[in-house]
Amino acid sequence: MEQIFLSKYAKRIFFFVVSILFILLLLIRLLVVPALGRFLNETYTIIINTILDALLSTGVSTVVIASLAFWLTPKVIKKSHMDIIEPREIKDYLEKARETNEYWFCGGTGRFTRSKTIPKLAVDARNSNFSKKIYLILINPTNNTVCENYVEYRNKIRSGKKHNWDIKKLKKEIYATIVSAYTWNVEQPLLEVKIGLVNHYSLFRVDLSTQLAIITKEDPSEPALMCQKGTFFLKSYLENLRLSMSQGELLDNKVKGIPFSDLNGERIKIFLEELGFHENELSDSDFNEIVEFVKKGDNPYGY
Missing domain, CATH: 1.10.287 (Helix Hairpins)
Structure with a gap:
């Protein structure tokens, strides 16, 4: 009722x-x-x-x-409202969320954000001639303890049975998202990108725009939570994301990304070093694989 x-x-x-x-x-x-x-x-x-x-x-x-x-x-109770959405509905709500001028993501590696959200906002910024802002909160790939704990968690859950995770895979996914965000910023200057790295991980991912917020887990077969514009929970999640961003390690926005046409393993290695990442664990083939991650833009969740 x-x-x-x-x-x-x-x-x-x-x-x-x-x-x-x-x-x-x-x-x-x-x-x-x-x-x-x-x-x-x-x-x-x-x-x-x-x-x-x-x-x-x-x-x-x-x-x-x-x-x-x-x-x-009371109005405050009416606005304190969240919906449970079925797995098959998540795709539609994420598409609706991307119709915005400001987008926040907080999660592990940002693979879905890299493949769907960033390109969509970049194209919309170009077509509309208005700037779009995207804020990404990712796991800090230089914190080996957090990375090891996250890998252990991913390998234990149901979705981890299909793809075995290790430290290298996790770092390559995170770096691919970072490189992709900076690359799209070069391709579409009206797309403003801000990335924060945090020394913890959560069971949940948050996709939040001016329209709604969607809270999902790593397994795409599980339901999600959704709260819409004007609700108490959307405002609360937004404040929490801002707090997380302020406590994270912010990447330098002045470092110029690499255009898609110039992407290669060596350029990516130099680019990451300019951002302060000095990865001795990754080989030349690993950096080349990051190029493939960025260029392919595969959707890991199938929607």
Whole structure:
């Protein structure tokens, strides 16, 4: 009932349908039953009237009480609202979230963000001639302890059975997201990118725009939480993301990214060193693989 009252459209439809039903029940009670009374036993007539009276009184009472409860509920409670969305619906909500001028992501490696969100915002910035901002909060690839714990976690969960994770794979994924963000910034200057690295990881990923916030887990077969614009929870998640960004290690925005046409392993290695990453664990073939991650833009979740 609360879900219906939260939507103006659904509320109008609800009251229209309920009004029609009440009118039909009244017509049956006042016109149809007396007309049929000539052919029915008096006992049956009394039973039918009793049932109709009970339906009418119960229905009216339920609607009135629910309406009063909703209208008397404080606005802050009405706005403290989250929805559970099915796995098959996540794609549509993420697409809706990308229709924005400001986007926040907080998660592990940002693979989906790299393949879908960043390119979409970059193209929209070019087509609209207005700037788009994207904020990324990723695991700090230089914190080996956090990386090892995250890898252990990924290999334990259901989605980790298909792809075995190790430290190198994790770092390459994170670096690919960083390189991709800076590269798109070069290709589309109206796309403003800010990246923060944090020394912890979470079970949840947060995709937040001016329209809505979607909270998912690593496994795409699991449901997600969603809160929309104007709700208490969206504002709270946004404040929490800003707090996380302020506590993280911010990457230098003055370092120029590499155009797609110039991407190669050696350029990426130099670029990452300019950002302060000195990776001795990654080989030349690893840096070349990062190039492939950036160029392919594969969607790891299938939507």
